[in-house]
Amino acid sequence: MSLLPSTGDVTGEQEGEIQVLGVDEDGSADVFEALSSDTARRILTAIYDEPAPPSELADRLDMSLQNVSYHLDTLEDVGVIQVADTRYSEKGKEMNVYAPADDPVVMFVGTEERKTGFRDLLKRLVGATGLLFVISTLLFAFQAFGQPGGASDDLTPLELLTFPGLEFLLGGLFVLGLVVLLWVWNK
Template sequence: MADLFPERRDHDAPEEPRVVGVDGDDADAVLSALSADTARSILTALHEEPATASELADRVDTTLQNVQYHLDSLDDAGLVHEADTVYSEKGREMTVYGPADRALVVVAGREEETSGLRGALKRLLGGLAPLAVVAAAAEWLLDGPFAPDLAGTGDAGDYAISAASTEAADGAVDAGPTLLDSLSSSPGVLLFLGGVVALVAATSVAALARRRR
């Protein structure tokens, strides 16, 4: 019976952030939809994982009717959309909701300023994904502390054996490297953080140059 009902697909929000100016045409609808705590909780939950109305009711601890009311308002404001359709074990059709945008930024300023901010955010967010891939590759190639142990006999196993031996001989176990030590010695983490700083700096310089034109 379960084969009759398709599994839920992964849903990715659009890559571009949405920048809403407080004096823009869509500001009233967006701010009105987000005026309630429950609506903001629903939108936050959907950014974490798309869900049906009944799942959202459980996650934000409210009634199904209340969730549906706020989903309608969020949909009218263009903040959520119907991302998929799934079926319950009883064959009932259920809509899966997801965020309409990868990120939402509400700003005050002239139209030309918000347009520049939209472009800056797009470039910044667009650079994070390839940077993460490069950082992960560096971590693996340079055998960093967070690199996957494909052989299954990495430092964790060696440390466990060493700790057991030390405990048997001296009655004490070395605590080993701390998380901070691992982070500071990780080539992937250092590369990623350095890349983020460079991206933010480049984006800020580009935005400042546009404002001075």
């Protein structure tokens, strides 16, 4: 059972989209409770670093398998992690591999109107940032390799900083930062 909206939910959210959960909504207390433990947060961080089955997480974090399993169940119940794959142990036993949930979770304090505006802003920022990275990568690749006299293997890091792709990316991120500040100021 996931407390967060998923595909087909009446909220209209699609899988893989940012989920904004208000602190006063049903289920937010369960998410806070699941994340209130230092152990649960360490396990969640380890899963974000590298998805793994419970036994591997227990070894990496120097914890008991029972403790890790308990927190994995709790984190999965509130929708912060999910079973992403299955592996087989050396003895042939099937093991679930836990990974971060497909739907990123953002906890939000504020009115429903501000929450909706915040969700829309996050979606736009994620899309705009992705577009900036794609365009800057294309600019860099064209400048470095797509024309005569382009970059060679002997470029210094300082010379890489003068490429238009990086300048475009940094300028775009600066503008996005200004947009966020303007949004916050006007709310």
